Amino acid sequence: MIRKIILWFLAGIVTLILLLLISIPLVIEPILEKKIRTLIQDKSTNYIVKIAMVKVNIYKSSIDIEGISIFSRIKNIKNQGVTATIASVNFNGISLFKAVFKQSFMISAINISDVFVKRDTPFDTNIKAVMLSPSNIHIGEFHCKNINFKIHDSATAKFYAIKGGNLNFSDLNIKKNDTVNPSMLNHFSFESNEIKSVSADSMYTYILSGISYSTATNQLKFNTFSIIPSYKDYDFTAKYKYTIDCIEARFINIKIHNFSIPAYFQFKEIKSTFVEIGKMNLTAFRDNRRKDDHAKKLCFQDVLYNLPYKINIDTFGITNGNIKYTEHDEEANKPGSLHFDNINARIYHISNDTIYKSKTAFFELKGKAKLMGKSNMRILLKARLFDKENTFSMEGDLSGIKANDLNPMLMNNAYVYARTCIIDGIKFNFTANNHKASGKLTMRYHALDITVKDKKNDDTTGIKEKIVSLIANIKVHNSNPLPGEKVRIGIISYKRDPERFLFNYCFKSMLTGIKYCLIE
Helix, strand or coil, X not given: CHHHHXXXXXXXXXXXXXXXXXXHHHHHHHHHHHHHHHHHCCCCCCEEEEEEEEEEECCXXXXXXXXXXXXXXXXXXXXXXXXXXXXXXXEEEECHHHHHHCCEEEEEEEEEEEEEEXXXXXXXXXXXXXXXXXXXXXXXXXXXXXXXXXXXXXXXXXXXXXXXXXXXXXXEEECCCCCCCHHHHCXXXXXXEEEEEECCCCCEEEEEEEEEEECCCCEEEEEEEEEEECCCHHHHHHCCCECCEEEEEEXXXXXXXXXXXXXXXXXXXEEEEEEEEEEEEEEEEEECCCEXXXXXXXXXXXXXXXXXXXXXXXXXXXXXXXXXXXXXXXXXXXXXXXXXXXXXXXXXXXXXXXXXXXXXXXXXXXXEEEECCCEEEEEEEEEECCCCCCCEEEEXXXXXXXXXXXXXXXXXXXXXXXXXXXXEEEEEEEEECCCEEEEEEEEEEEEEEEEECCCCCCCCCCHHHHHHHHHHHHHCCCCXXXXXXXXXXXXXXXXXXXXXXXXXXXXXXXXXXXXXXXXX
């Protein structure tokens, strides 16, 4: 009798267990699915959320949500709000015990795929911190694949877009009532096919392609970084009231070594041991026929100090670069241009750390290039950081060039044409500060013959031009050194124009030394 009772009791327990096991997918899981759907589609929020499917699997401790659509409830002409779609969200390895009894969520993995977000609202500069969770959450792995964002400031032309992004976190801890903070970024990686932005005035588009970063390597890489003006040279400058440079650039194979994105967000510091650029192509155009605003330009040191973040880069290198500068003088019919090719440069110790107000350190630039694709050019610029007078020294040399190779600039900016002249070499060194540049320049040359041209019609054959050319050739020495004489050493002496930047300052300073060699 007792044996039968025990058997019946065991059979009842087995039956109860079986009923429970059967009821889980039939009763409990649908209840949970309904609660999750209700929670996500909360009507009290500012967004309308629609879900195609929710699937709970208690045995596998997983939740699958598919076909998520999100829309802003409030829309108008100026504020189109947010629209978003997510193909699927998968939660795996959820600890139900901790979720129910400890109000703490342990999730082995979250997988999100095919995210598209479009936002068309005025940008709010006063972004408030948003609480991430009312409970503690630990996520072993987080993977978000194929992220696509289009964010437009409806008040301006400012625009941001991310195409084909992938974001991965590991060991992600979110504490109760936490907001987004840099400590969450300790273990993550990110890659994207393209990140694109448009300036607020719509005049420039910036494109990063082939982006990748990982905290495991602390290396940020870009295949290309492009700066693209919205209009061609003259059309671009015509959009502005005052003279402005139109710049177009493309940087290829960029690597930023030992750079911590978490540290950047936490301390607002760009820190790297080495930033390298494989190839650079840059063009700049300036139309000096337009009105000048006569605004004072900062020295390059002050530009560095005034950055809104701390910067510490040990070495910045360009392996191969090309720069073309074109300028249309206010009295010229055509623009003049110079170009530097095969640029190889290193910049050392780029820093605005205020520790160097009391500790001696030097910013240094070393570079070599081919002027007009022919002449070998070398420069060295050195400046002490946080010097009150922004003092810097510059030295360099130039060799193996014919003066008529410089005619594309001379004809349209100096209004002279070099018929013949071999420049055997130029060596210079000078020291400059906020006020003045002084130093020496030696230019060895021979067989100089120049022709002056008419500014209005570019004619060199008129009587006036021939007379002026004759006088110029008499006044200017046709070689250095002259037969039987010593080499003339030019004196560099130039008062800084506060309305011009570094390149103009250096060029005009060297020009005083060249004039001295030609005339004195």
